Amino acid sequence: MSSENDTPGQPGGGEPEQLAFIRESVRRAKAPKAKPRTWRGAALAKELPVARVLVDKGVLHLDRYFEYAVPEELDVVAQPGVRVRVRFGAGSKNVRDGRREGGGLIDGFLLERVAEAAYQGPLAALAQVVSPEQVLDPGLLGLTRAVADRYAGSLADVLQLAVPPRHAKAEAHRFPAPPPPPPAPAPGSWQRYERGPDLLATLAAGGAPRAVWTALPGPEWAAEIARAVQATLASGRGALVVAPTVRLAARIDAALREALGEGQHALLTADAGQQRRYQEWLAVRRGAVRAVVGTRAAMFAPVRDLGLVVVWDDGDGHHSDERAPFPHVREVLELRATRDGCAFLLGGWSCTVEAAQLVRSGWAAAVAAPREAVRRAAPLVRTVGDLDEARDEAARAARLPSIAWDVARAALRTGPVLVQVPRRGYVPRLACQRCREPARCRHCAGPLEAREATGVLACGWCGRSEAGWQCDTCGGTRLRAQVVGARRTAEELGRAFSTVPVRTSGREQVLDTVPGEPALVVSTPGAEPVAEGGYAAALLLDGWAMLGRPDLRAGEDALRRWIAAAALVRPQEAGGTVVIMAEPTLRPVQALVRWDPAGHAVRELADRAELGFPPVSRMASVSGTPAALQDFLGAVELPGDAEVLGPVPLPASGPGAARRPGAPPAAAPGERVLVRVPPGSGAALARALKQAQAARMARGGVEPVRVRVDPLDIG
Numbered sequence: 001m002s003s004e005n006d007t008p009g010q011p012g013g014g015e016p017e018q019l020a021f022i023r024e025s026v027r028r029a030k031a032p033k034a035k036p037r038t039w040r041g042a043a044l045a046k047e048l049p050v051a052r053v054l055v056d057k058g059v060l061h062l063d064r065y066f067e068y069a070v071p072e073e074l075d076v077v078a079q080p081g082v083r084v085r086v087r088f089g090a091g092s093k094n095v096r097d098g099r100r101e102g103g104g105l106i107d108g109f110l111l112e113r114v115a116e117a118a119y120q121g122p123l124a125a126l127a128q129v130v131s132p133e134q135v136l137d138p139g140l141l142g143l144t145r146a147v148a149d150r151y152a153g154s155l156a157d158v159l160q161l162a163v164p165p166r167h168a169k170a171e172a173h174r175f176p177a178p179p180p181p182p183p184a185p186a187p188g189s190w191q192r193y194e195r196g197p198d199l200l201a202t203l204a205a206g207g208a209p210r211a212v213w214t215a216l217p218g219p220e221w222a223a224e225i226a227r228a229v230q231a232t233l234a235s236g237r238g239a240l241v242v243a244p245t246v247r248l249a250a251r252i253d254a255a256l257r258e259a260l261g262e263g264q265h266a267l268l269t270a271d272a273g274q275q276r277r278y279q280e281w282l283a284v285r286r287g288a289v290r291a292v293v294g295t296r297a298a299m300f301a302p303v304r305d306l307g308l309v310v311v312w313d314d315g316d317g318h319h320s321d322e323r324a325p326f327p328h329v330r331e332v333l334e335l336r337a338t339r340d341g342c343a344f345l346l347g348g349w350s351c352t353v354e355a356a357q358l359v360r361s362g363w364a365a366a367v368a369a370p371r372e373a374v375r376r377a378a379p380l381v382r383t384v385g386d387l388d389e390a391r392d393e394a395a396r397a398a399r400l401p402s403i404a405w406d407v408a409r410a411a412l413r414t415g416p417v418l419v420q421v422p423r424r425g426y427v428p429r430l431a432c433q434r435c436r437e438p439a440r441c442r443h444c445a446g447p448l449e450a451r452e453a454t455g456v457l458a459c460g461w462c463g464r465s466e467a468g469w470q471c472d473t474c475g476g477t478r479l480r481a482q483v484v485g486a487r488r489t490a491e492e493l494g495r496a497f498s499t500v501p502v503r504t505s506g507r508e509q510v511l512d513t514v515p516g517e518p519a520l521v522v523s524t525p526g527a528e529p530v531a532e533g534g535y536a537a538a539l540l541l542d543g544w545a546m547l548g549r550p551d552l553r554a555g556e557d558a559l560r561r562w563i564a565a566a567a568l569v570r571p572q573e574a575g576g577t578v579v580i581m582a583e584p585t586l587r588p589v590q591a592l593v594r595w596d597p598a599g600h601a602v603r604e605l606a607d608r609a610e611l612g613f614p615p616v617s618r619m620a621s622v623s624g625t626p627a628a629l630q631d632f633l634g635a636v637e638l639p640g641d642a643e644v645l646g647p648v649p650l651p652a653s654g655p656g657a658a659r660r661p662g663a664p665p666a667a668a669p670g671e672r673v674l675v676r677v678p679p680g681s682g683a684a685l686a687r688a689l690k691q692a693q694a695a696r697m698a699r700g701g702v703e704p705v706r707v708r709v710d711p712l713d714i715g
Helices: 017-028 138-150 155-162 188-192 196-204 221-234 246-260 274-285 296-300 329-340 353-360 371-377 386-391 393-398 402-411 486-496 543-547 554-566 587-594 597-611 626-635 682-699
Strands: 050-055 066-069 083-088 104-114 128-131 210-214 238-242 265-268 291-294 306-312 343-348 365-367 380-384 417-420 448-450 457-459 502-505 520-523 537-540 577-581 618-624 643-649 671-677 706-709
Touching: 050 083, 050 155, 066 083, 138 155, 138 296, 138 329, 138 682, 155 296, 188 196, 188 221, 196 221, 196 343, 210 353, 221 238, 221 246, 221 291, 221 306, 221 343, 238 296, 238 329, 246 265, 246 291, 265 274, 291 296, 296 329, 306 329, 329 343, 343 353, 353 597, 380 402, 380 587, 402 417, 402 537, 402 577, 417 554, 486 520, 537 554, 543 554, 554 577, 554 587, 554 597, 577 587, 587 597, 618 626, 618 682, 626 643, 626 671, 626 682, 671 682, 682 706
Parallel strands: 210 343, 210 365, 238 291, 238 306, 265 291, 306 343, 380 577, 417 520, 417 537, 502 520, 537 577
Antiparallel strands: 050 066, 050 104, 083 104, 083 128, 448 457, 618 671, 618 706, 643 671
16 A cells, blocks of 8 residues: 555665755745845834934944934834834945935934034935844933943943843733822831931932941841842832842842842843843833842943942942943943932942942932941951061961961851952952051152062053152161962861851852851852851951052952941850951951951042042043054043053963953053042043044054053053
């Protein structure tokens, strides 16, 4: 018996194997995508036939709008704010029937439609509307333009940070109606702060307070942020919270779920995946949710009726984007608060100099707990100085002083002990051997460093050599630098406490939480896990490695990292103790002992104001090869009150280190200059740097230079 489909020579029916393979290959092959049309001879839109488009080129000399004709077939979908594709670079000679043709296809944003073109020549037509989703509204466009101008960057670069990549499935998702406003929360733990209840009441009433909040140690900070968000939502407005890391954002996310319930807010983090991140972003854009928590990229989230912006731990380096033009979350949210007239809350266990300046200028008010509440919540802090270590046999044998040994041994009877060890790569600056005062240049007060090749003392800012250095504080003439090995320290501590389990948290594996059982938890700064019930004690080792970094912010950053670790320890009333190995007379160490980060920031601000350091002044760094740097400085028209410091050689990158965008090639020696201007001239400085950089790029064939306004690390 045979089938109608049987083929001669193939018993049992079926196709020849080769033909079946070909058909299967064709079936699996992707269908070719239709290329965007050139619209040759197509009719144009009858109304507003000209579209102004920002092309996604990301170069400064093209940081402007380009005009394109709108074909009639795209009239409905070509609305302001949509993504488009256009042909760019055709040139004025490639014209046919009055239309410009040719050029490569690039992405862009349609910004507005107008009736007449400012350009008098022939226009190319829009090639494609990628999606009818209007992702760029006037508010977001104005914010990104302001950020680009402030940081001497291009609008296209900022939009890459602000608008996530498109995902078609996410756009097809149907979002529910926005939830009704929740009830106003009770003050709760905000009652511990002198102005805390008033802050919540003002937010719930629709006000726009601006506050710098020094949070008490302990785990309540995330719930306190959630209460501030709930109070804002109760007024019918939206709220935005930005944390420096995914771990911290997850804690705020959990606190918001507990306070508001599921589906009441969006979580925007880079590790969510393209579809999930874009879908969450669209939920915010379409108004399905009114509250957002996320990491750095969330600072541009298009929250409707924005009533509150919150930034947690603004001193964390993760808040500064490493992609051009390098915006900082704190500065962007300050812009949003000013432009939108919304509330601003800057919180953290510590306090940055920039936060202290906001309070001193009157732009924001301080929200802090009274000293009695601070003493109840904070652990006991004990110090171990260099002289104590020198006299201590245990310290010389195991790099652990007797005080720290005794505290850890007693604490391990009741719970885990945190050991903070500076990570590899901390290279301290030079300081006086006798009094530990940082060695600074007599001309510009920059940090002194020893040149690797010659060993000669020179300034890390202006490059001037320093002969016959003498300390202005004590008259000493000897300098000190200390480099420590974090891995070796952790191994020795593990051997010393061999009877308890040892857990590590660092670059290779970051722990989020640890049980409340006795254990030794060795962590690098920023990777400290949260212990159930809090740590019984914390040992902050090798404080000099953090205080001695060649950076203006070394003291402030060391204090911030110490307090972040100490805030995880139980209160003094519950036996919590912190031991820090650093000179007890130093200002950051004293601030930790008193638990007074705001006072430390105020004193640092006064010192920087006297010396003309940021944030009192505005500063920019320009780096590149010596020839490129000289060419740039010869072309830029700086403000009359600008001061140029340098050039100085850039430190060599380690083996395998990634080169930053705009940095000189790895084989070329790099140099850097700092440009400093007084208050009020920051906008003029950014404008001058941007114009000079755009002119160099337009010339073509020139070596790149890297411009960064308000850099975090200036030495």
